[in-house]
Amino acid sequence: MTVRPEALxxxxxxxxxxxxxxxxxxxxxxxxxxxxxxxxxxxEKLADAAEVNRVTGRSPRVSxxxxxxxxxxxxxxxxxxxxxxxxxGAINSNLFQDDDYRLGSLAHPHAGTRDKAVDHHxxxxxxxxxxxxxxxxxxxxxxxxxxxxxxxxxxQDRLAESLERVxxxxxxxxxxxxxxxxxxxxxxxxxxxxxxxSLLHCLALGExxxxxxxxxxxxxxxxxxFIVMQLLRQNRLGAFDFNSRxxxxxxxxxxxxxxxxxxRIMVEIVSVGAHRPESRVNFMLDQCHNIEEKIPGxxxxxxxxxxxxxxxxxxxxxxxxxxxxxxxxxxxxxxLMDAYETDVRAALADRREARGLPRDPxxxxxxxxxxxxxxxxxxxxxxxxxxx
Ligand code: LRH
Ligand code: MN
Numbered sequence: 001m002t003v004r005p006e007a008l009x010x011x012x013x014x015x016x017x018x019x020x021x022x023x024x025x026x027x028x029x030x031x032x033x034x035x036x037x038x039x040x041x042x043x044e045k046l047a048d049a050a051e052v053n054r055v056t057g058r059s060p061r062v063s064x065x066x067x068x069x070x071x072x073x074x075x076x077x078x079x080x081x082x083x084x085x086x087x088x089g090a091i092n093s094n095l096f097q098d099d100d101y102r103l104g105s106l107a108h109p110h111a112g113t114r115d116k117a118v119d120h121h122x123x124x125x126x127x128x129x130x131x132x133x134x135x136x137x138x139x140x141x142x143x144x145x146x147x148x149x150x151x152x153x154x155x156q157d158r159l160a161e162s163l164e165r166v167x168x169x170x171x172x173x174x175x176x177x178x179x180x181x182x183x184x185x186x187x188x189x190x191x192x193x194x195x196x197x198s199l200l201h202c203l204a205l206g207e208x209x210x211x212x213x214x215x216x217x218x219x220x221x222x223x224x225x226f227i228v229m230q231l232l233r234q235n236r237l238g239a240f241d242f243n244s245r246x247x248x249x250x251x252x253x254x255x256x257x258x259x260x261x262x263x264r265i266m267v268e269i270v271s272v273g274a275h276r277p278e279s280r281v282n283f284m285l286d287q288c289h290n291i292e293e294k295i296p297g298x299x300x301x302x303x304x305x306x307x308x309x310x311x312x313x314x315x316x317x318x319x320x321x322x323x324x325x326x327x328x329x330x331x332x333x334x335x336l337m338d339a340y341e342t343d344v345r346a347a348l349a350d351r352r353e354a355r356g357l358p359r360d361p362x363x364x365x366x367x368x369x370x371x372x373x374x375x376x377x378x379x380x381x382x383x384x385x386x387x388x
Pocket of ligand 1: 021092139179181214241249286
């Protein structure tokens with residue numbers, strides 16, 4: 001299939017949001033590897049994220065995680081972001097690193113602990129106001145490890161009440177993005193294990209509560225694009241946390257483990273125009289670069305999402321629906337595979353060049369000397385990230 005430039009117009013205003021924590025050290029319970037030049041504070045994380053945007057022209061927002069990105073003056077951090085040409089994106093709360101939350105946070109049996117967790121979100125909402133962020137992203141790590149440990153229904157009722165208090169404290173132009181995960185850090189039951197549970201809580205809260213789909217948070221073999229379709233049908237797909245995995249929540253580079261799955265997800269997105277900014281679906285990355293260079297890893301991730309969307313935009317929708325209507329099983333499948341098997345890399349490089357961007361962003365970053373300069377100048381202090 002030849003790639004007609006006009007077929008890729010759907011890429012014009014498409015953006016990806018990158019996570020501040022991808023630039024810090026990360027690892028597994030076995031080891032956290034450190035590398036020279038890793039950022040030591042949110043200011044340096046933003047600078048690294050701005051490098052990704054400089055060479056890809058596609059990632060103008062950076063998600064923050066609180067307290068990992070705590071600073072004394074969020075107005076100053078916003079001004080720094082403005083100077084770098086990026087904006088502060090979703091504010092992520094953190095309910096998974098506090099001893100008080102051993103038995104839960106927003107769903108905890110004790111009202112005092114729930115109050116503490118709700119209060120953390122009120123602080124996050126203040127940070128949204130100071131940074132111009134419109135999205136409060138809550139991944140609920142709560143759950144239990146043994147049958148009978150707590151009432152499954154009681155936890156849902158307490159969670160619903162806590163979420164209502166957070167939602168009520170938000171401004172009218174704020175969104176609450178609720179992320180689910182089928183296991184870890186608890187293993188018998190997570191309190192928001194799946195898209196259905198997140199959706200039910202969002203429907204109970206109101207219009208501005210939307211579901212976050214993290215591509216690493218499903219049981220192996222789950223048809224994720226089906227969930228994407230269903231959440232779009234309900235108008236409740238608020239955001240993606242893109243990454244990829246072979247087994248569990250591996251947080252690897254999106255599209256590296258299963259590029260065909262990413263393409264199938266983008267086909268559902270394009271089929272209803274949800275790739276357009278007005279859909280307000282926030283396409284975010286949520287990854288950790290444990291062994292590979294972090295900025296090149298982020299650049300490759302943004303390019304993988306761009307490439308998957310480009311292939312999805314090539315699907316001959318007329319031929320597809322004709323084959324589907326006609327019950328032409330293999331014909332319909334072939335239409336999709338034609339688009340997927342089309343090499344769009346040259347067309348994307350041409351598009352970048354036409355927009356004054358490097359044809360090869362990875363090579364452009366390598367040639368910039370940015371990494372060597374960071375390793376040279378970022379001496380002293382404590383590197384950000386796990387184990388910091
Ligand atoms: C939980 C999660 C969540 C973030 C964290 C960094 O696994 O996906 O989105 O808070 O990773
Ligand atoms: Mn996530």
